[in-house]
Amino acid sequence: MKKIYYLLAVLIFLLFPFVTTSPYLQSLMILTGIFALLAFGLDLMFGYTGVVSFGHAAFFAIGAYITGILTERMEWSLAATIPFVIIGSTICGLLIGLATIRIGGIYFSLASLGFAEIIRLVALNWSELTHGPMGLVLNPEKLRLIGSIPLKGEMAFYYLVLITVLITIYFVYRMRKSWIGRALMSIRDNEPLASSIGISPVLYKVIIISAGGGIASIAGSYYGYYYGLITPMVSGVHYTTIALLAVMVGGRGTLAGPLLGAAIFALVPELIPGEFSDLIFGAILLIVILLSPNGLAPVLTRTFLSFRKKFNRVKKKEEGELDVGT
């Protein structure tokens, strides 16, 4: 029964570009998808493992710059750059993880913030490679998905992002009910106990920082490719904040949460002009934390379940009445 709802949701997203051909709406969906990837990466650390990173944008930037540099300099296709994005972000994840995870807790969070700042400064000052504050500009005519297949237009990007998001959700879905998910959540809930039954907290945290960073770097890679402009801003606090808020507002450690949160933070700035959007972000966060500290996803699930219960009861009643009638 539950599978039907999942399939229905997937179908709606698959058909979306045919329902509305507006490139504007499609571009909003692309942004939502990119933010969702960023948020899913962070949720692996924050929601499941209890590792709070304030430097998630570092991985976003690493993805964007590796793809940008390889595309601009070597004229590689997007698909060709992805393996290097993953390798690059994994190496960075292992480095930052091994170097700082033992200090634990809030100290790791601060170290990760510093890490993002380092990446931003490198991008700002290594001008030969990154063009400094001017940023990398990709030629929209030369963008290719793989080989000589061009990657152009909102629809192509939409499906690329959608497929990536679906694969990510599928893997997270598999992971969370398995021994991997239990190991991560046991570390989140009680590190000494997890260790006492043979789960190495350091090992799993380092792995999950690399994995979460890897997903974020792919998001960054798409982001750079889609907008065609990569500046040191991509390593700024802005994107970390979006990911953190999306996870918190959407619901940490839930399947729908990061997607839901990402949608809110991609759409609100479009609906509310200018500086007011930050104000609205703050208000949304406050309201959600006050009314539903675990985020929106659990509330929606509860509402949906109780609605279905009521619906089923009404249906049964009707059938019952019919039986009486005949």
Add this chain to the structure above:
Amino acid sequence: MALFVEELTKDFGGLRALSGISFSVEPGKIVGLIGTNGAGKTTCFNVVTGFSKPTSGRVMVDGTDITGKPSHQLARKGVIRTFQQTSLFGKLTVYDNVRAGLHRHRGSSALDVLFNTRKYREDEKKINQQVDNVLVQLGLMGRSGIQADELSYGEQKRLAIAVALISKPKYLLLDEPAAGLNPQETSELSSSLASLRSDQFGILLVEHDMKMVMEICDYIVVLASGKLLAKGTPEEIRTNTAVIEAYLGGGKKESVNSR
């Protein structure tokens, strides 16, 4: 094949908290470690479980030196501890708490999980069966869907033991499992523990509750002021004059020394 504690000595600055403690835990046996407050039980337990390093001496498991190793490495050798303060995965269900305990014995790789292979599904089925058995054994079957945070104190204690137990210890080290329990809960716990006794593993029980220790232990080690006061069967300990003196506070000499 045993857990050997050899000549453990531990100094905290000028204070000798443990001096030359030796004993062993064999599979199939329940060994009690007792002593009055400040006798060095907890220090001894922490050294054996690797939470602090001894000044001298070592802890051997089946021929391997495990002195001062981190918990997850001890766990790999089959040495599993519980905690005095109830220690659970609070946000996970009772069922998942116990399933987490099987981490060491998983039969599928990360790729099996991500691609939902048959190997993974069959392994999960096997895991669930084992979890059911342990839950029945500790009387928690009806509570499997509940978040661990929401259990009663006595149930939490038993769940903590279930988590340790399912990870298939060779040596199970229990740190005051009856602390904070009422007499009713203590006797429930006591009978659970007695029913767990098997040739598969040995239990080291650090405990205050004398009745429980005397009931279920095969062998008792008594500490006083960091020294070994007596070793023997419950019967021998019950009649040992040094032990009686230490517990009932007979000699004046003893009370001066312990300061």
